[in-house]
Amino acid sequence: MTDADMALLLARAQFAFTVSFHFIFPSFTIGLASYLAVLEGLWLKTGKGVYANLYRYWVKIFSIVFAMGVVSGIVMSYQFGTNWSVFSDKAGAVIGPLMAYEVLTAFFLEAGFLGVMLFGINKVGKGLHFTATCMVAIGTFFSAFWILSANSWMQTPTGYAVNAAGQFVPGGSWAAIVFNPSFPYRLAHTVIASYLTTALAVGAVGAWHLLKDRTNPGARKMFSMAMWMAALVTPVQIFAGDLHGLNTLEHQPQKVMAMEGHYQSHPHGAPLILFGIPDSAEQRVDYAVSVPKLSSLILKHDPDAPLAGLDTVPPDEQPPVGIVFWSFRIMVGLGMLMLALGLFSLVARARRGLYDWPLLHRFALLMGPSGFVAVIAGWVTTEVGRQPYTVYGLLRTADSVAPLGAPAVAASLAAFVVVYFAVFGFGIWYILKLMARPPHPGEPVPGHAPIRSAGITPAQALEGGR
Amino acid sequence: MDLTVIWAFVIAFAVGFYVIADGFDLGIGLLFPRFPVGPERDAAMNAIAPVWDGNETWLVLGGGGLMAAFPLAYAIVLPALYAPIVAMLLGLIFRGVAFEFRWRDPAHRRAWDFGFTAGSFVAAFAQGVTLGALLQGIAVADRAYAGGWWDWLTPFSLLTGASLCVGYALLGAGWLIAKTEGETRAIARRAGRPLLALFLLALATVSLATPFLEGQYWQRWFVSPGLFVTVPMPLLVAALAALLWRSLGHDNDAHPFFYALGLFGLTLVGLGISIWPDVIPGRVTIWEAAAPHSSQSFMLIGAIITVPLILAYTGWSYWVFRGKVGGEGYH
Numbered sequence: 001m002t003d004a005d006m007a008l009l010l011a012r013a014q015f016a017f018t019v020s021f022h023f024i025f026p027s028f029t030i031g032l033a034s035y036l037a038v039l040e041g042l043w044l045k046t047g048k049g050v051y052a053n054l055y056r057y058w059v060k061i062f063s064i065v066f067a068m069g070v071v072s073g074i075v076m077s078y079q080f081g082t083n084w085s086v087f088s089d090k091a092g093a094v095i096g097p098l099m100a101y102e103v104l105t106a107f108f109l110e111a112g113f114l115g116v117m118l119f120g121i122n123k124v125g126k127g128l129h130f131t132a133t134c135m136v137a138i139g140t141f142f143s144a145f146w147i148l149s150a151n152s153w154m155q156t157p158t159g160y161a162v163n164a165a166g167q168f169v170p171g172g173s174w175a176a177i178v179f180n181p182s183f184p185y186r187l188a189h190t191v192i193a194s195y196l197t198t199a200l201a202v203g204a205v206g207a208w209h210l211l212k213d214r215t216n217p218g219a220r221k222m223f224s225m226a227m228w229m230a231a232l233v234t235p236v237q238i239f240a241g242d243l244h245g246l247n248t249l250e251h252q253p254q255k256v257m258a259m260e261g262h263y264q265s266h267p268h269g270a271p272l273i274l275f276g277i278p279d280s281a282e283q284r285v286d287y288a289v290s291v292p293k294l295s296s297l298i299l300k301h302d303p304d305a306p307l308a309g310l311d312t313v314p315p316d317e318q319p320p321v322g323i324v325f326w327s328f329r330i331m332v333g334l335g336m337l338m339l340a341l342g343l344f345s346l347v348a349r350a351r352r353g354l355y356d357w358p359l360l361h362r363f364a365l366l367m368g369p370s371g372f373v374a375v376i377a378g379w380v381t382t383e384v385g386r387q388p389y390t391v392y393g394l395l396r397t398a399d400s401v402a403p404l405g406a407p408a409v410a411a412s413l414a415a416f417v418v419v420y421f422a423v424f425g426f427g428i429w430y431i432l433k434l435m436a437r438p439p440h441p442g443e444p445v446p447g448h449a450p451i452r453s454a455g456i457t458p459a460q461a462l463e464g465g466r
Numbered sequence: 467m468d469l470t471v472i473w474a475f476v477i478a479f480a481v482g483f484y485v486i487a488d489g490f491d492l493g494i495g496l497l498f499p500r501f502p503v504g505p506e507r508d509a510a511m512n513a514i515a516p517v518w519d520g521n522e523t524w525l526v527l528g529g530g531g532l533m534a535a536f537p538l539a540y541a542i543v544l545p546a547l548y549a550p551i552v553a554m555l556l557g558l559i560f561r562g563v564a565f566e567f568r569w570r571d572p573a574h575r576r577a578w579d580f581g582f583t584a585g586s587f588v589a590a591f592a593q594g595v596t597l598g599a600l601l602q603g604i605a606v607a608d609r610a611y612a613g614g615w616w617d618w619l620t621p622f623s624l625l626t627g628a629s630l631c632v633g634y635a636l637l638g639a640g641w642l643i644a645k646t647e648g649e650t651r652a653i654a655r656r657a658g659r660p661l662l663a664l665f666l667l668a669l670a671t672v673s674l675a676t677p678f679l680e681g682q683y684w685q686r687w688f689v690s691p692g693l694f695v696t697v698p699m700p701l702l703v704a705a706l707a708a709l710l711w712r713s714l715g716h717d718n719d720a721h722p723f724f725y726a727l728g729l730f731g732l733t734l735v736g737l738g739i740s741i742w743p744d745v746i747p748g749r750v751t752i753w754e755a756a757a758p759h760s761s762q763s764f765m766l767i768g769a770i771i772t773v774p775l776i777l778a779y780t781g782w783s784y785w786v787f788r789g790k791v792g793g794e795g796y797h
């Protein structure tokens with residue numbers, strides 16, 4: 001392996017590591033910000049103290065997750081330049097403005113109102129405080145909008161031209177760039193995934209405390225809300241995922257071939273390979289367990305429809321099949337388990353066992369991290385599946401990388417790995433410690449709100465009737 | 467009006483705003499060990515806890531805006547400054563999480579306090595090194611960085627690194643004098659004059675060294691029309707420094723910060739004169755690096771709508787947290 005190949009591999013590893021770690025946090029804050037807005041809105045509407053308590057319980061966790069999302073996100077915004085400078089030079093005029101819009105409409109909005117949301121409970125009225133919470137929630141959505149538009153353009157580029165310097169430049173209409181073909185599907189699938197991930201995490205915390213004390217009102221409320229989300233949103237997510245897959249089949253067929261493990265073309269209906277071990281060297285799936293014609297039925301809605309395989313794709317344009325095949329199955333398998341949890345909770349609710357069935361609570365507890373795993377597995381599927389390109393079909397990953405020596409990238413990768421595991425490891429541990437505490441009436445606001453003079457209860461403004 | 471010029475000013479504004487706003491945040495990080503553990507240290511951190519995140523966002527706008535409006539510059543500068551940029555990012559991680567973590571984990575508070583200071587120092591020093599490395603010039607060939615990965619390391623870049631730390635600490639002291647009371651304010655006040663003296667020394671050294679670097683800085687400063695700025699600049703700096711010196715000994719709590727802000731403003735104007743109209747000094751002009759008109763105009767629409775809104779709600783947030791931290795006037 002040459003030094004340049006090694007540098008490329010290290011740069012890819014560094015991006016994969018930092019972006020995977022980063023995305024854990026926004027996939028939680030996008031959902032949690034909306035959940036907090038709902039809790040505060042319900043409290044203002046009903047005056048029930050349980051909502052205020054739950055708000056205070058979750059806002060402490062939110063502030064830690066958000067801080068980790070911010071600091072790991074700044075790394076991403078600079079890494080395009082430090083490690084993918086050729087990509088930045090060539091595609092900056094198209095995706096740069098999308099990211100600039102993300103900063104202008106999302107990051108500032110979140111950061112500008114976060115201070116009031118976390119520390120301003122005593123300083124502004126209830127209405128204004130609720131507005132601040134909503135602004136943070138809207139900011140997280142705007143952020144998802146723009147960054148997914150940028151990512152989708154890299155997957156399904158449209159609306160561009162190429163200038164004399166070999167740069168992608170806007171071809172005319174920005175709408176064609178922003179609303180590129182895969183964007184609506186990716187946006188829906190990712191935002192719903194964030195809501196579901198949050199619901200599963202909240203549900204697991206509720207379940208944990210119900211297992212210890214099934215009368216805790218905060219635990220009952222959060223568990224009930226989370227299970228409604230799991231029951232109602234999982235089917236929607238499966239539907240959105242199916243549409244996203246059909247869109248991928250249309251625009252990035254190689255990715256779907258890798259997901260399905262279809263090395264061979266199937267002119268008379270393709271089987272759905274449930275499990276197996278892909279062998280790219282031999283171009284076949286060993287020990288495959290498959291259902292005949294089901295893949296054609298799912299992807300083409302016709303059991304006998306022909307489906308092309310990777311044998312139609314030159315070897316240097318094939319994505320790594322093994323990773324995509326497995327990550328896709330992890331995501332789908334977890335999705336099916338989420339559906340089972342949602343249905344189980346509906347049965348329990350109908351039989352008045354929602355708060356009393358330990359089996360349901362144990363299942364929900366186990367499913368707590370499943371959203372995060374599914375989200376990362378989904379991103380691995382879509383990002384590895386579009387290899388060997390950064391701008392699909394147009395700019396190869398190998399031609400996008402910065403002219404850095406392998407030792408420089410190896411050193412930075414090692415530093416990121418050490419720092420991320422140490423810092424974010426502690427952060428996740430603090431979050432788990434907060435989650436281990438049961439929610440109780442009179443939940444304090446974040447303990448480090450700017451210290452006030454004696455006699456003022458920090459939680460005053462949120463003190464509702466209990 | 468030339469869109470490229472407008473974008474050069476927008477990005478200069480974002481970077482300038484970042485330097486000043488996160489400058490006092492990082493400066494407080496640098497001063498942090500001077501405050502005793504307890505209410506003093508807590509007050510120093512609480513003076514910026516609600517605003518640091520917004521301040522740091524200007525850095526993302528500077529970086530993201532550079533990629534969008536001047537992609538070639540972004541593509542050349544960041545690999546050239548790989549080590550300092552990565553160090554800055556890692557420093558900002560420790561600095562940022564310390565705001566949350568030190569309150570969550572009393573057993574490890576000392577470690578996170580150290581991380582807060584060390585992270586602030588690494589980030590501030592790396593930013594200063596970045597500035598120095600840009601000023602001294604970077605090797606460019608075929609639309610890419612063409613130097614080695616230690617080129618940034620010179621006595622000059624180390625000097626700018628140290629200078630920026632001193633400047634940030636001065637801003638941080640000014641902010642703490644304005645926002646805190648009691649022992650915290652007293653410590654910040656005592657640090658003020660030594661920091662000012664160091665800052666002036668650093669400013670003079672960097673200013674004297676810059677015209678002798680490779681490049682055209684000499685011509686910019688000592689040939690008309692630059693001369694019209696060169697002559698009054700030291701006078702303005704001296705006047706503001708005198709006012710700042712005096713205010714550090716007086717009872718007014720707001721003045722030192724604003725005078726320090728003024729000094730930083732002059733420094734930034736001076737840098738602008740040195741660099742304009744290049745985006746990579748001596749190598750690439752803003753027009754050579756510019757994104758196409760369509761990209762710049764699309765973003766400008768967004769910037770015209772959002773930047774006033776951003777300034778408005780950011781100002782509102784500062785207004786909500788006005789007054790002294792932990793003081794009687796803070797309700």
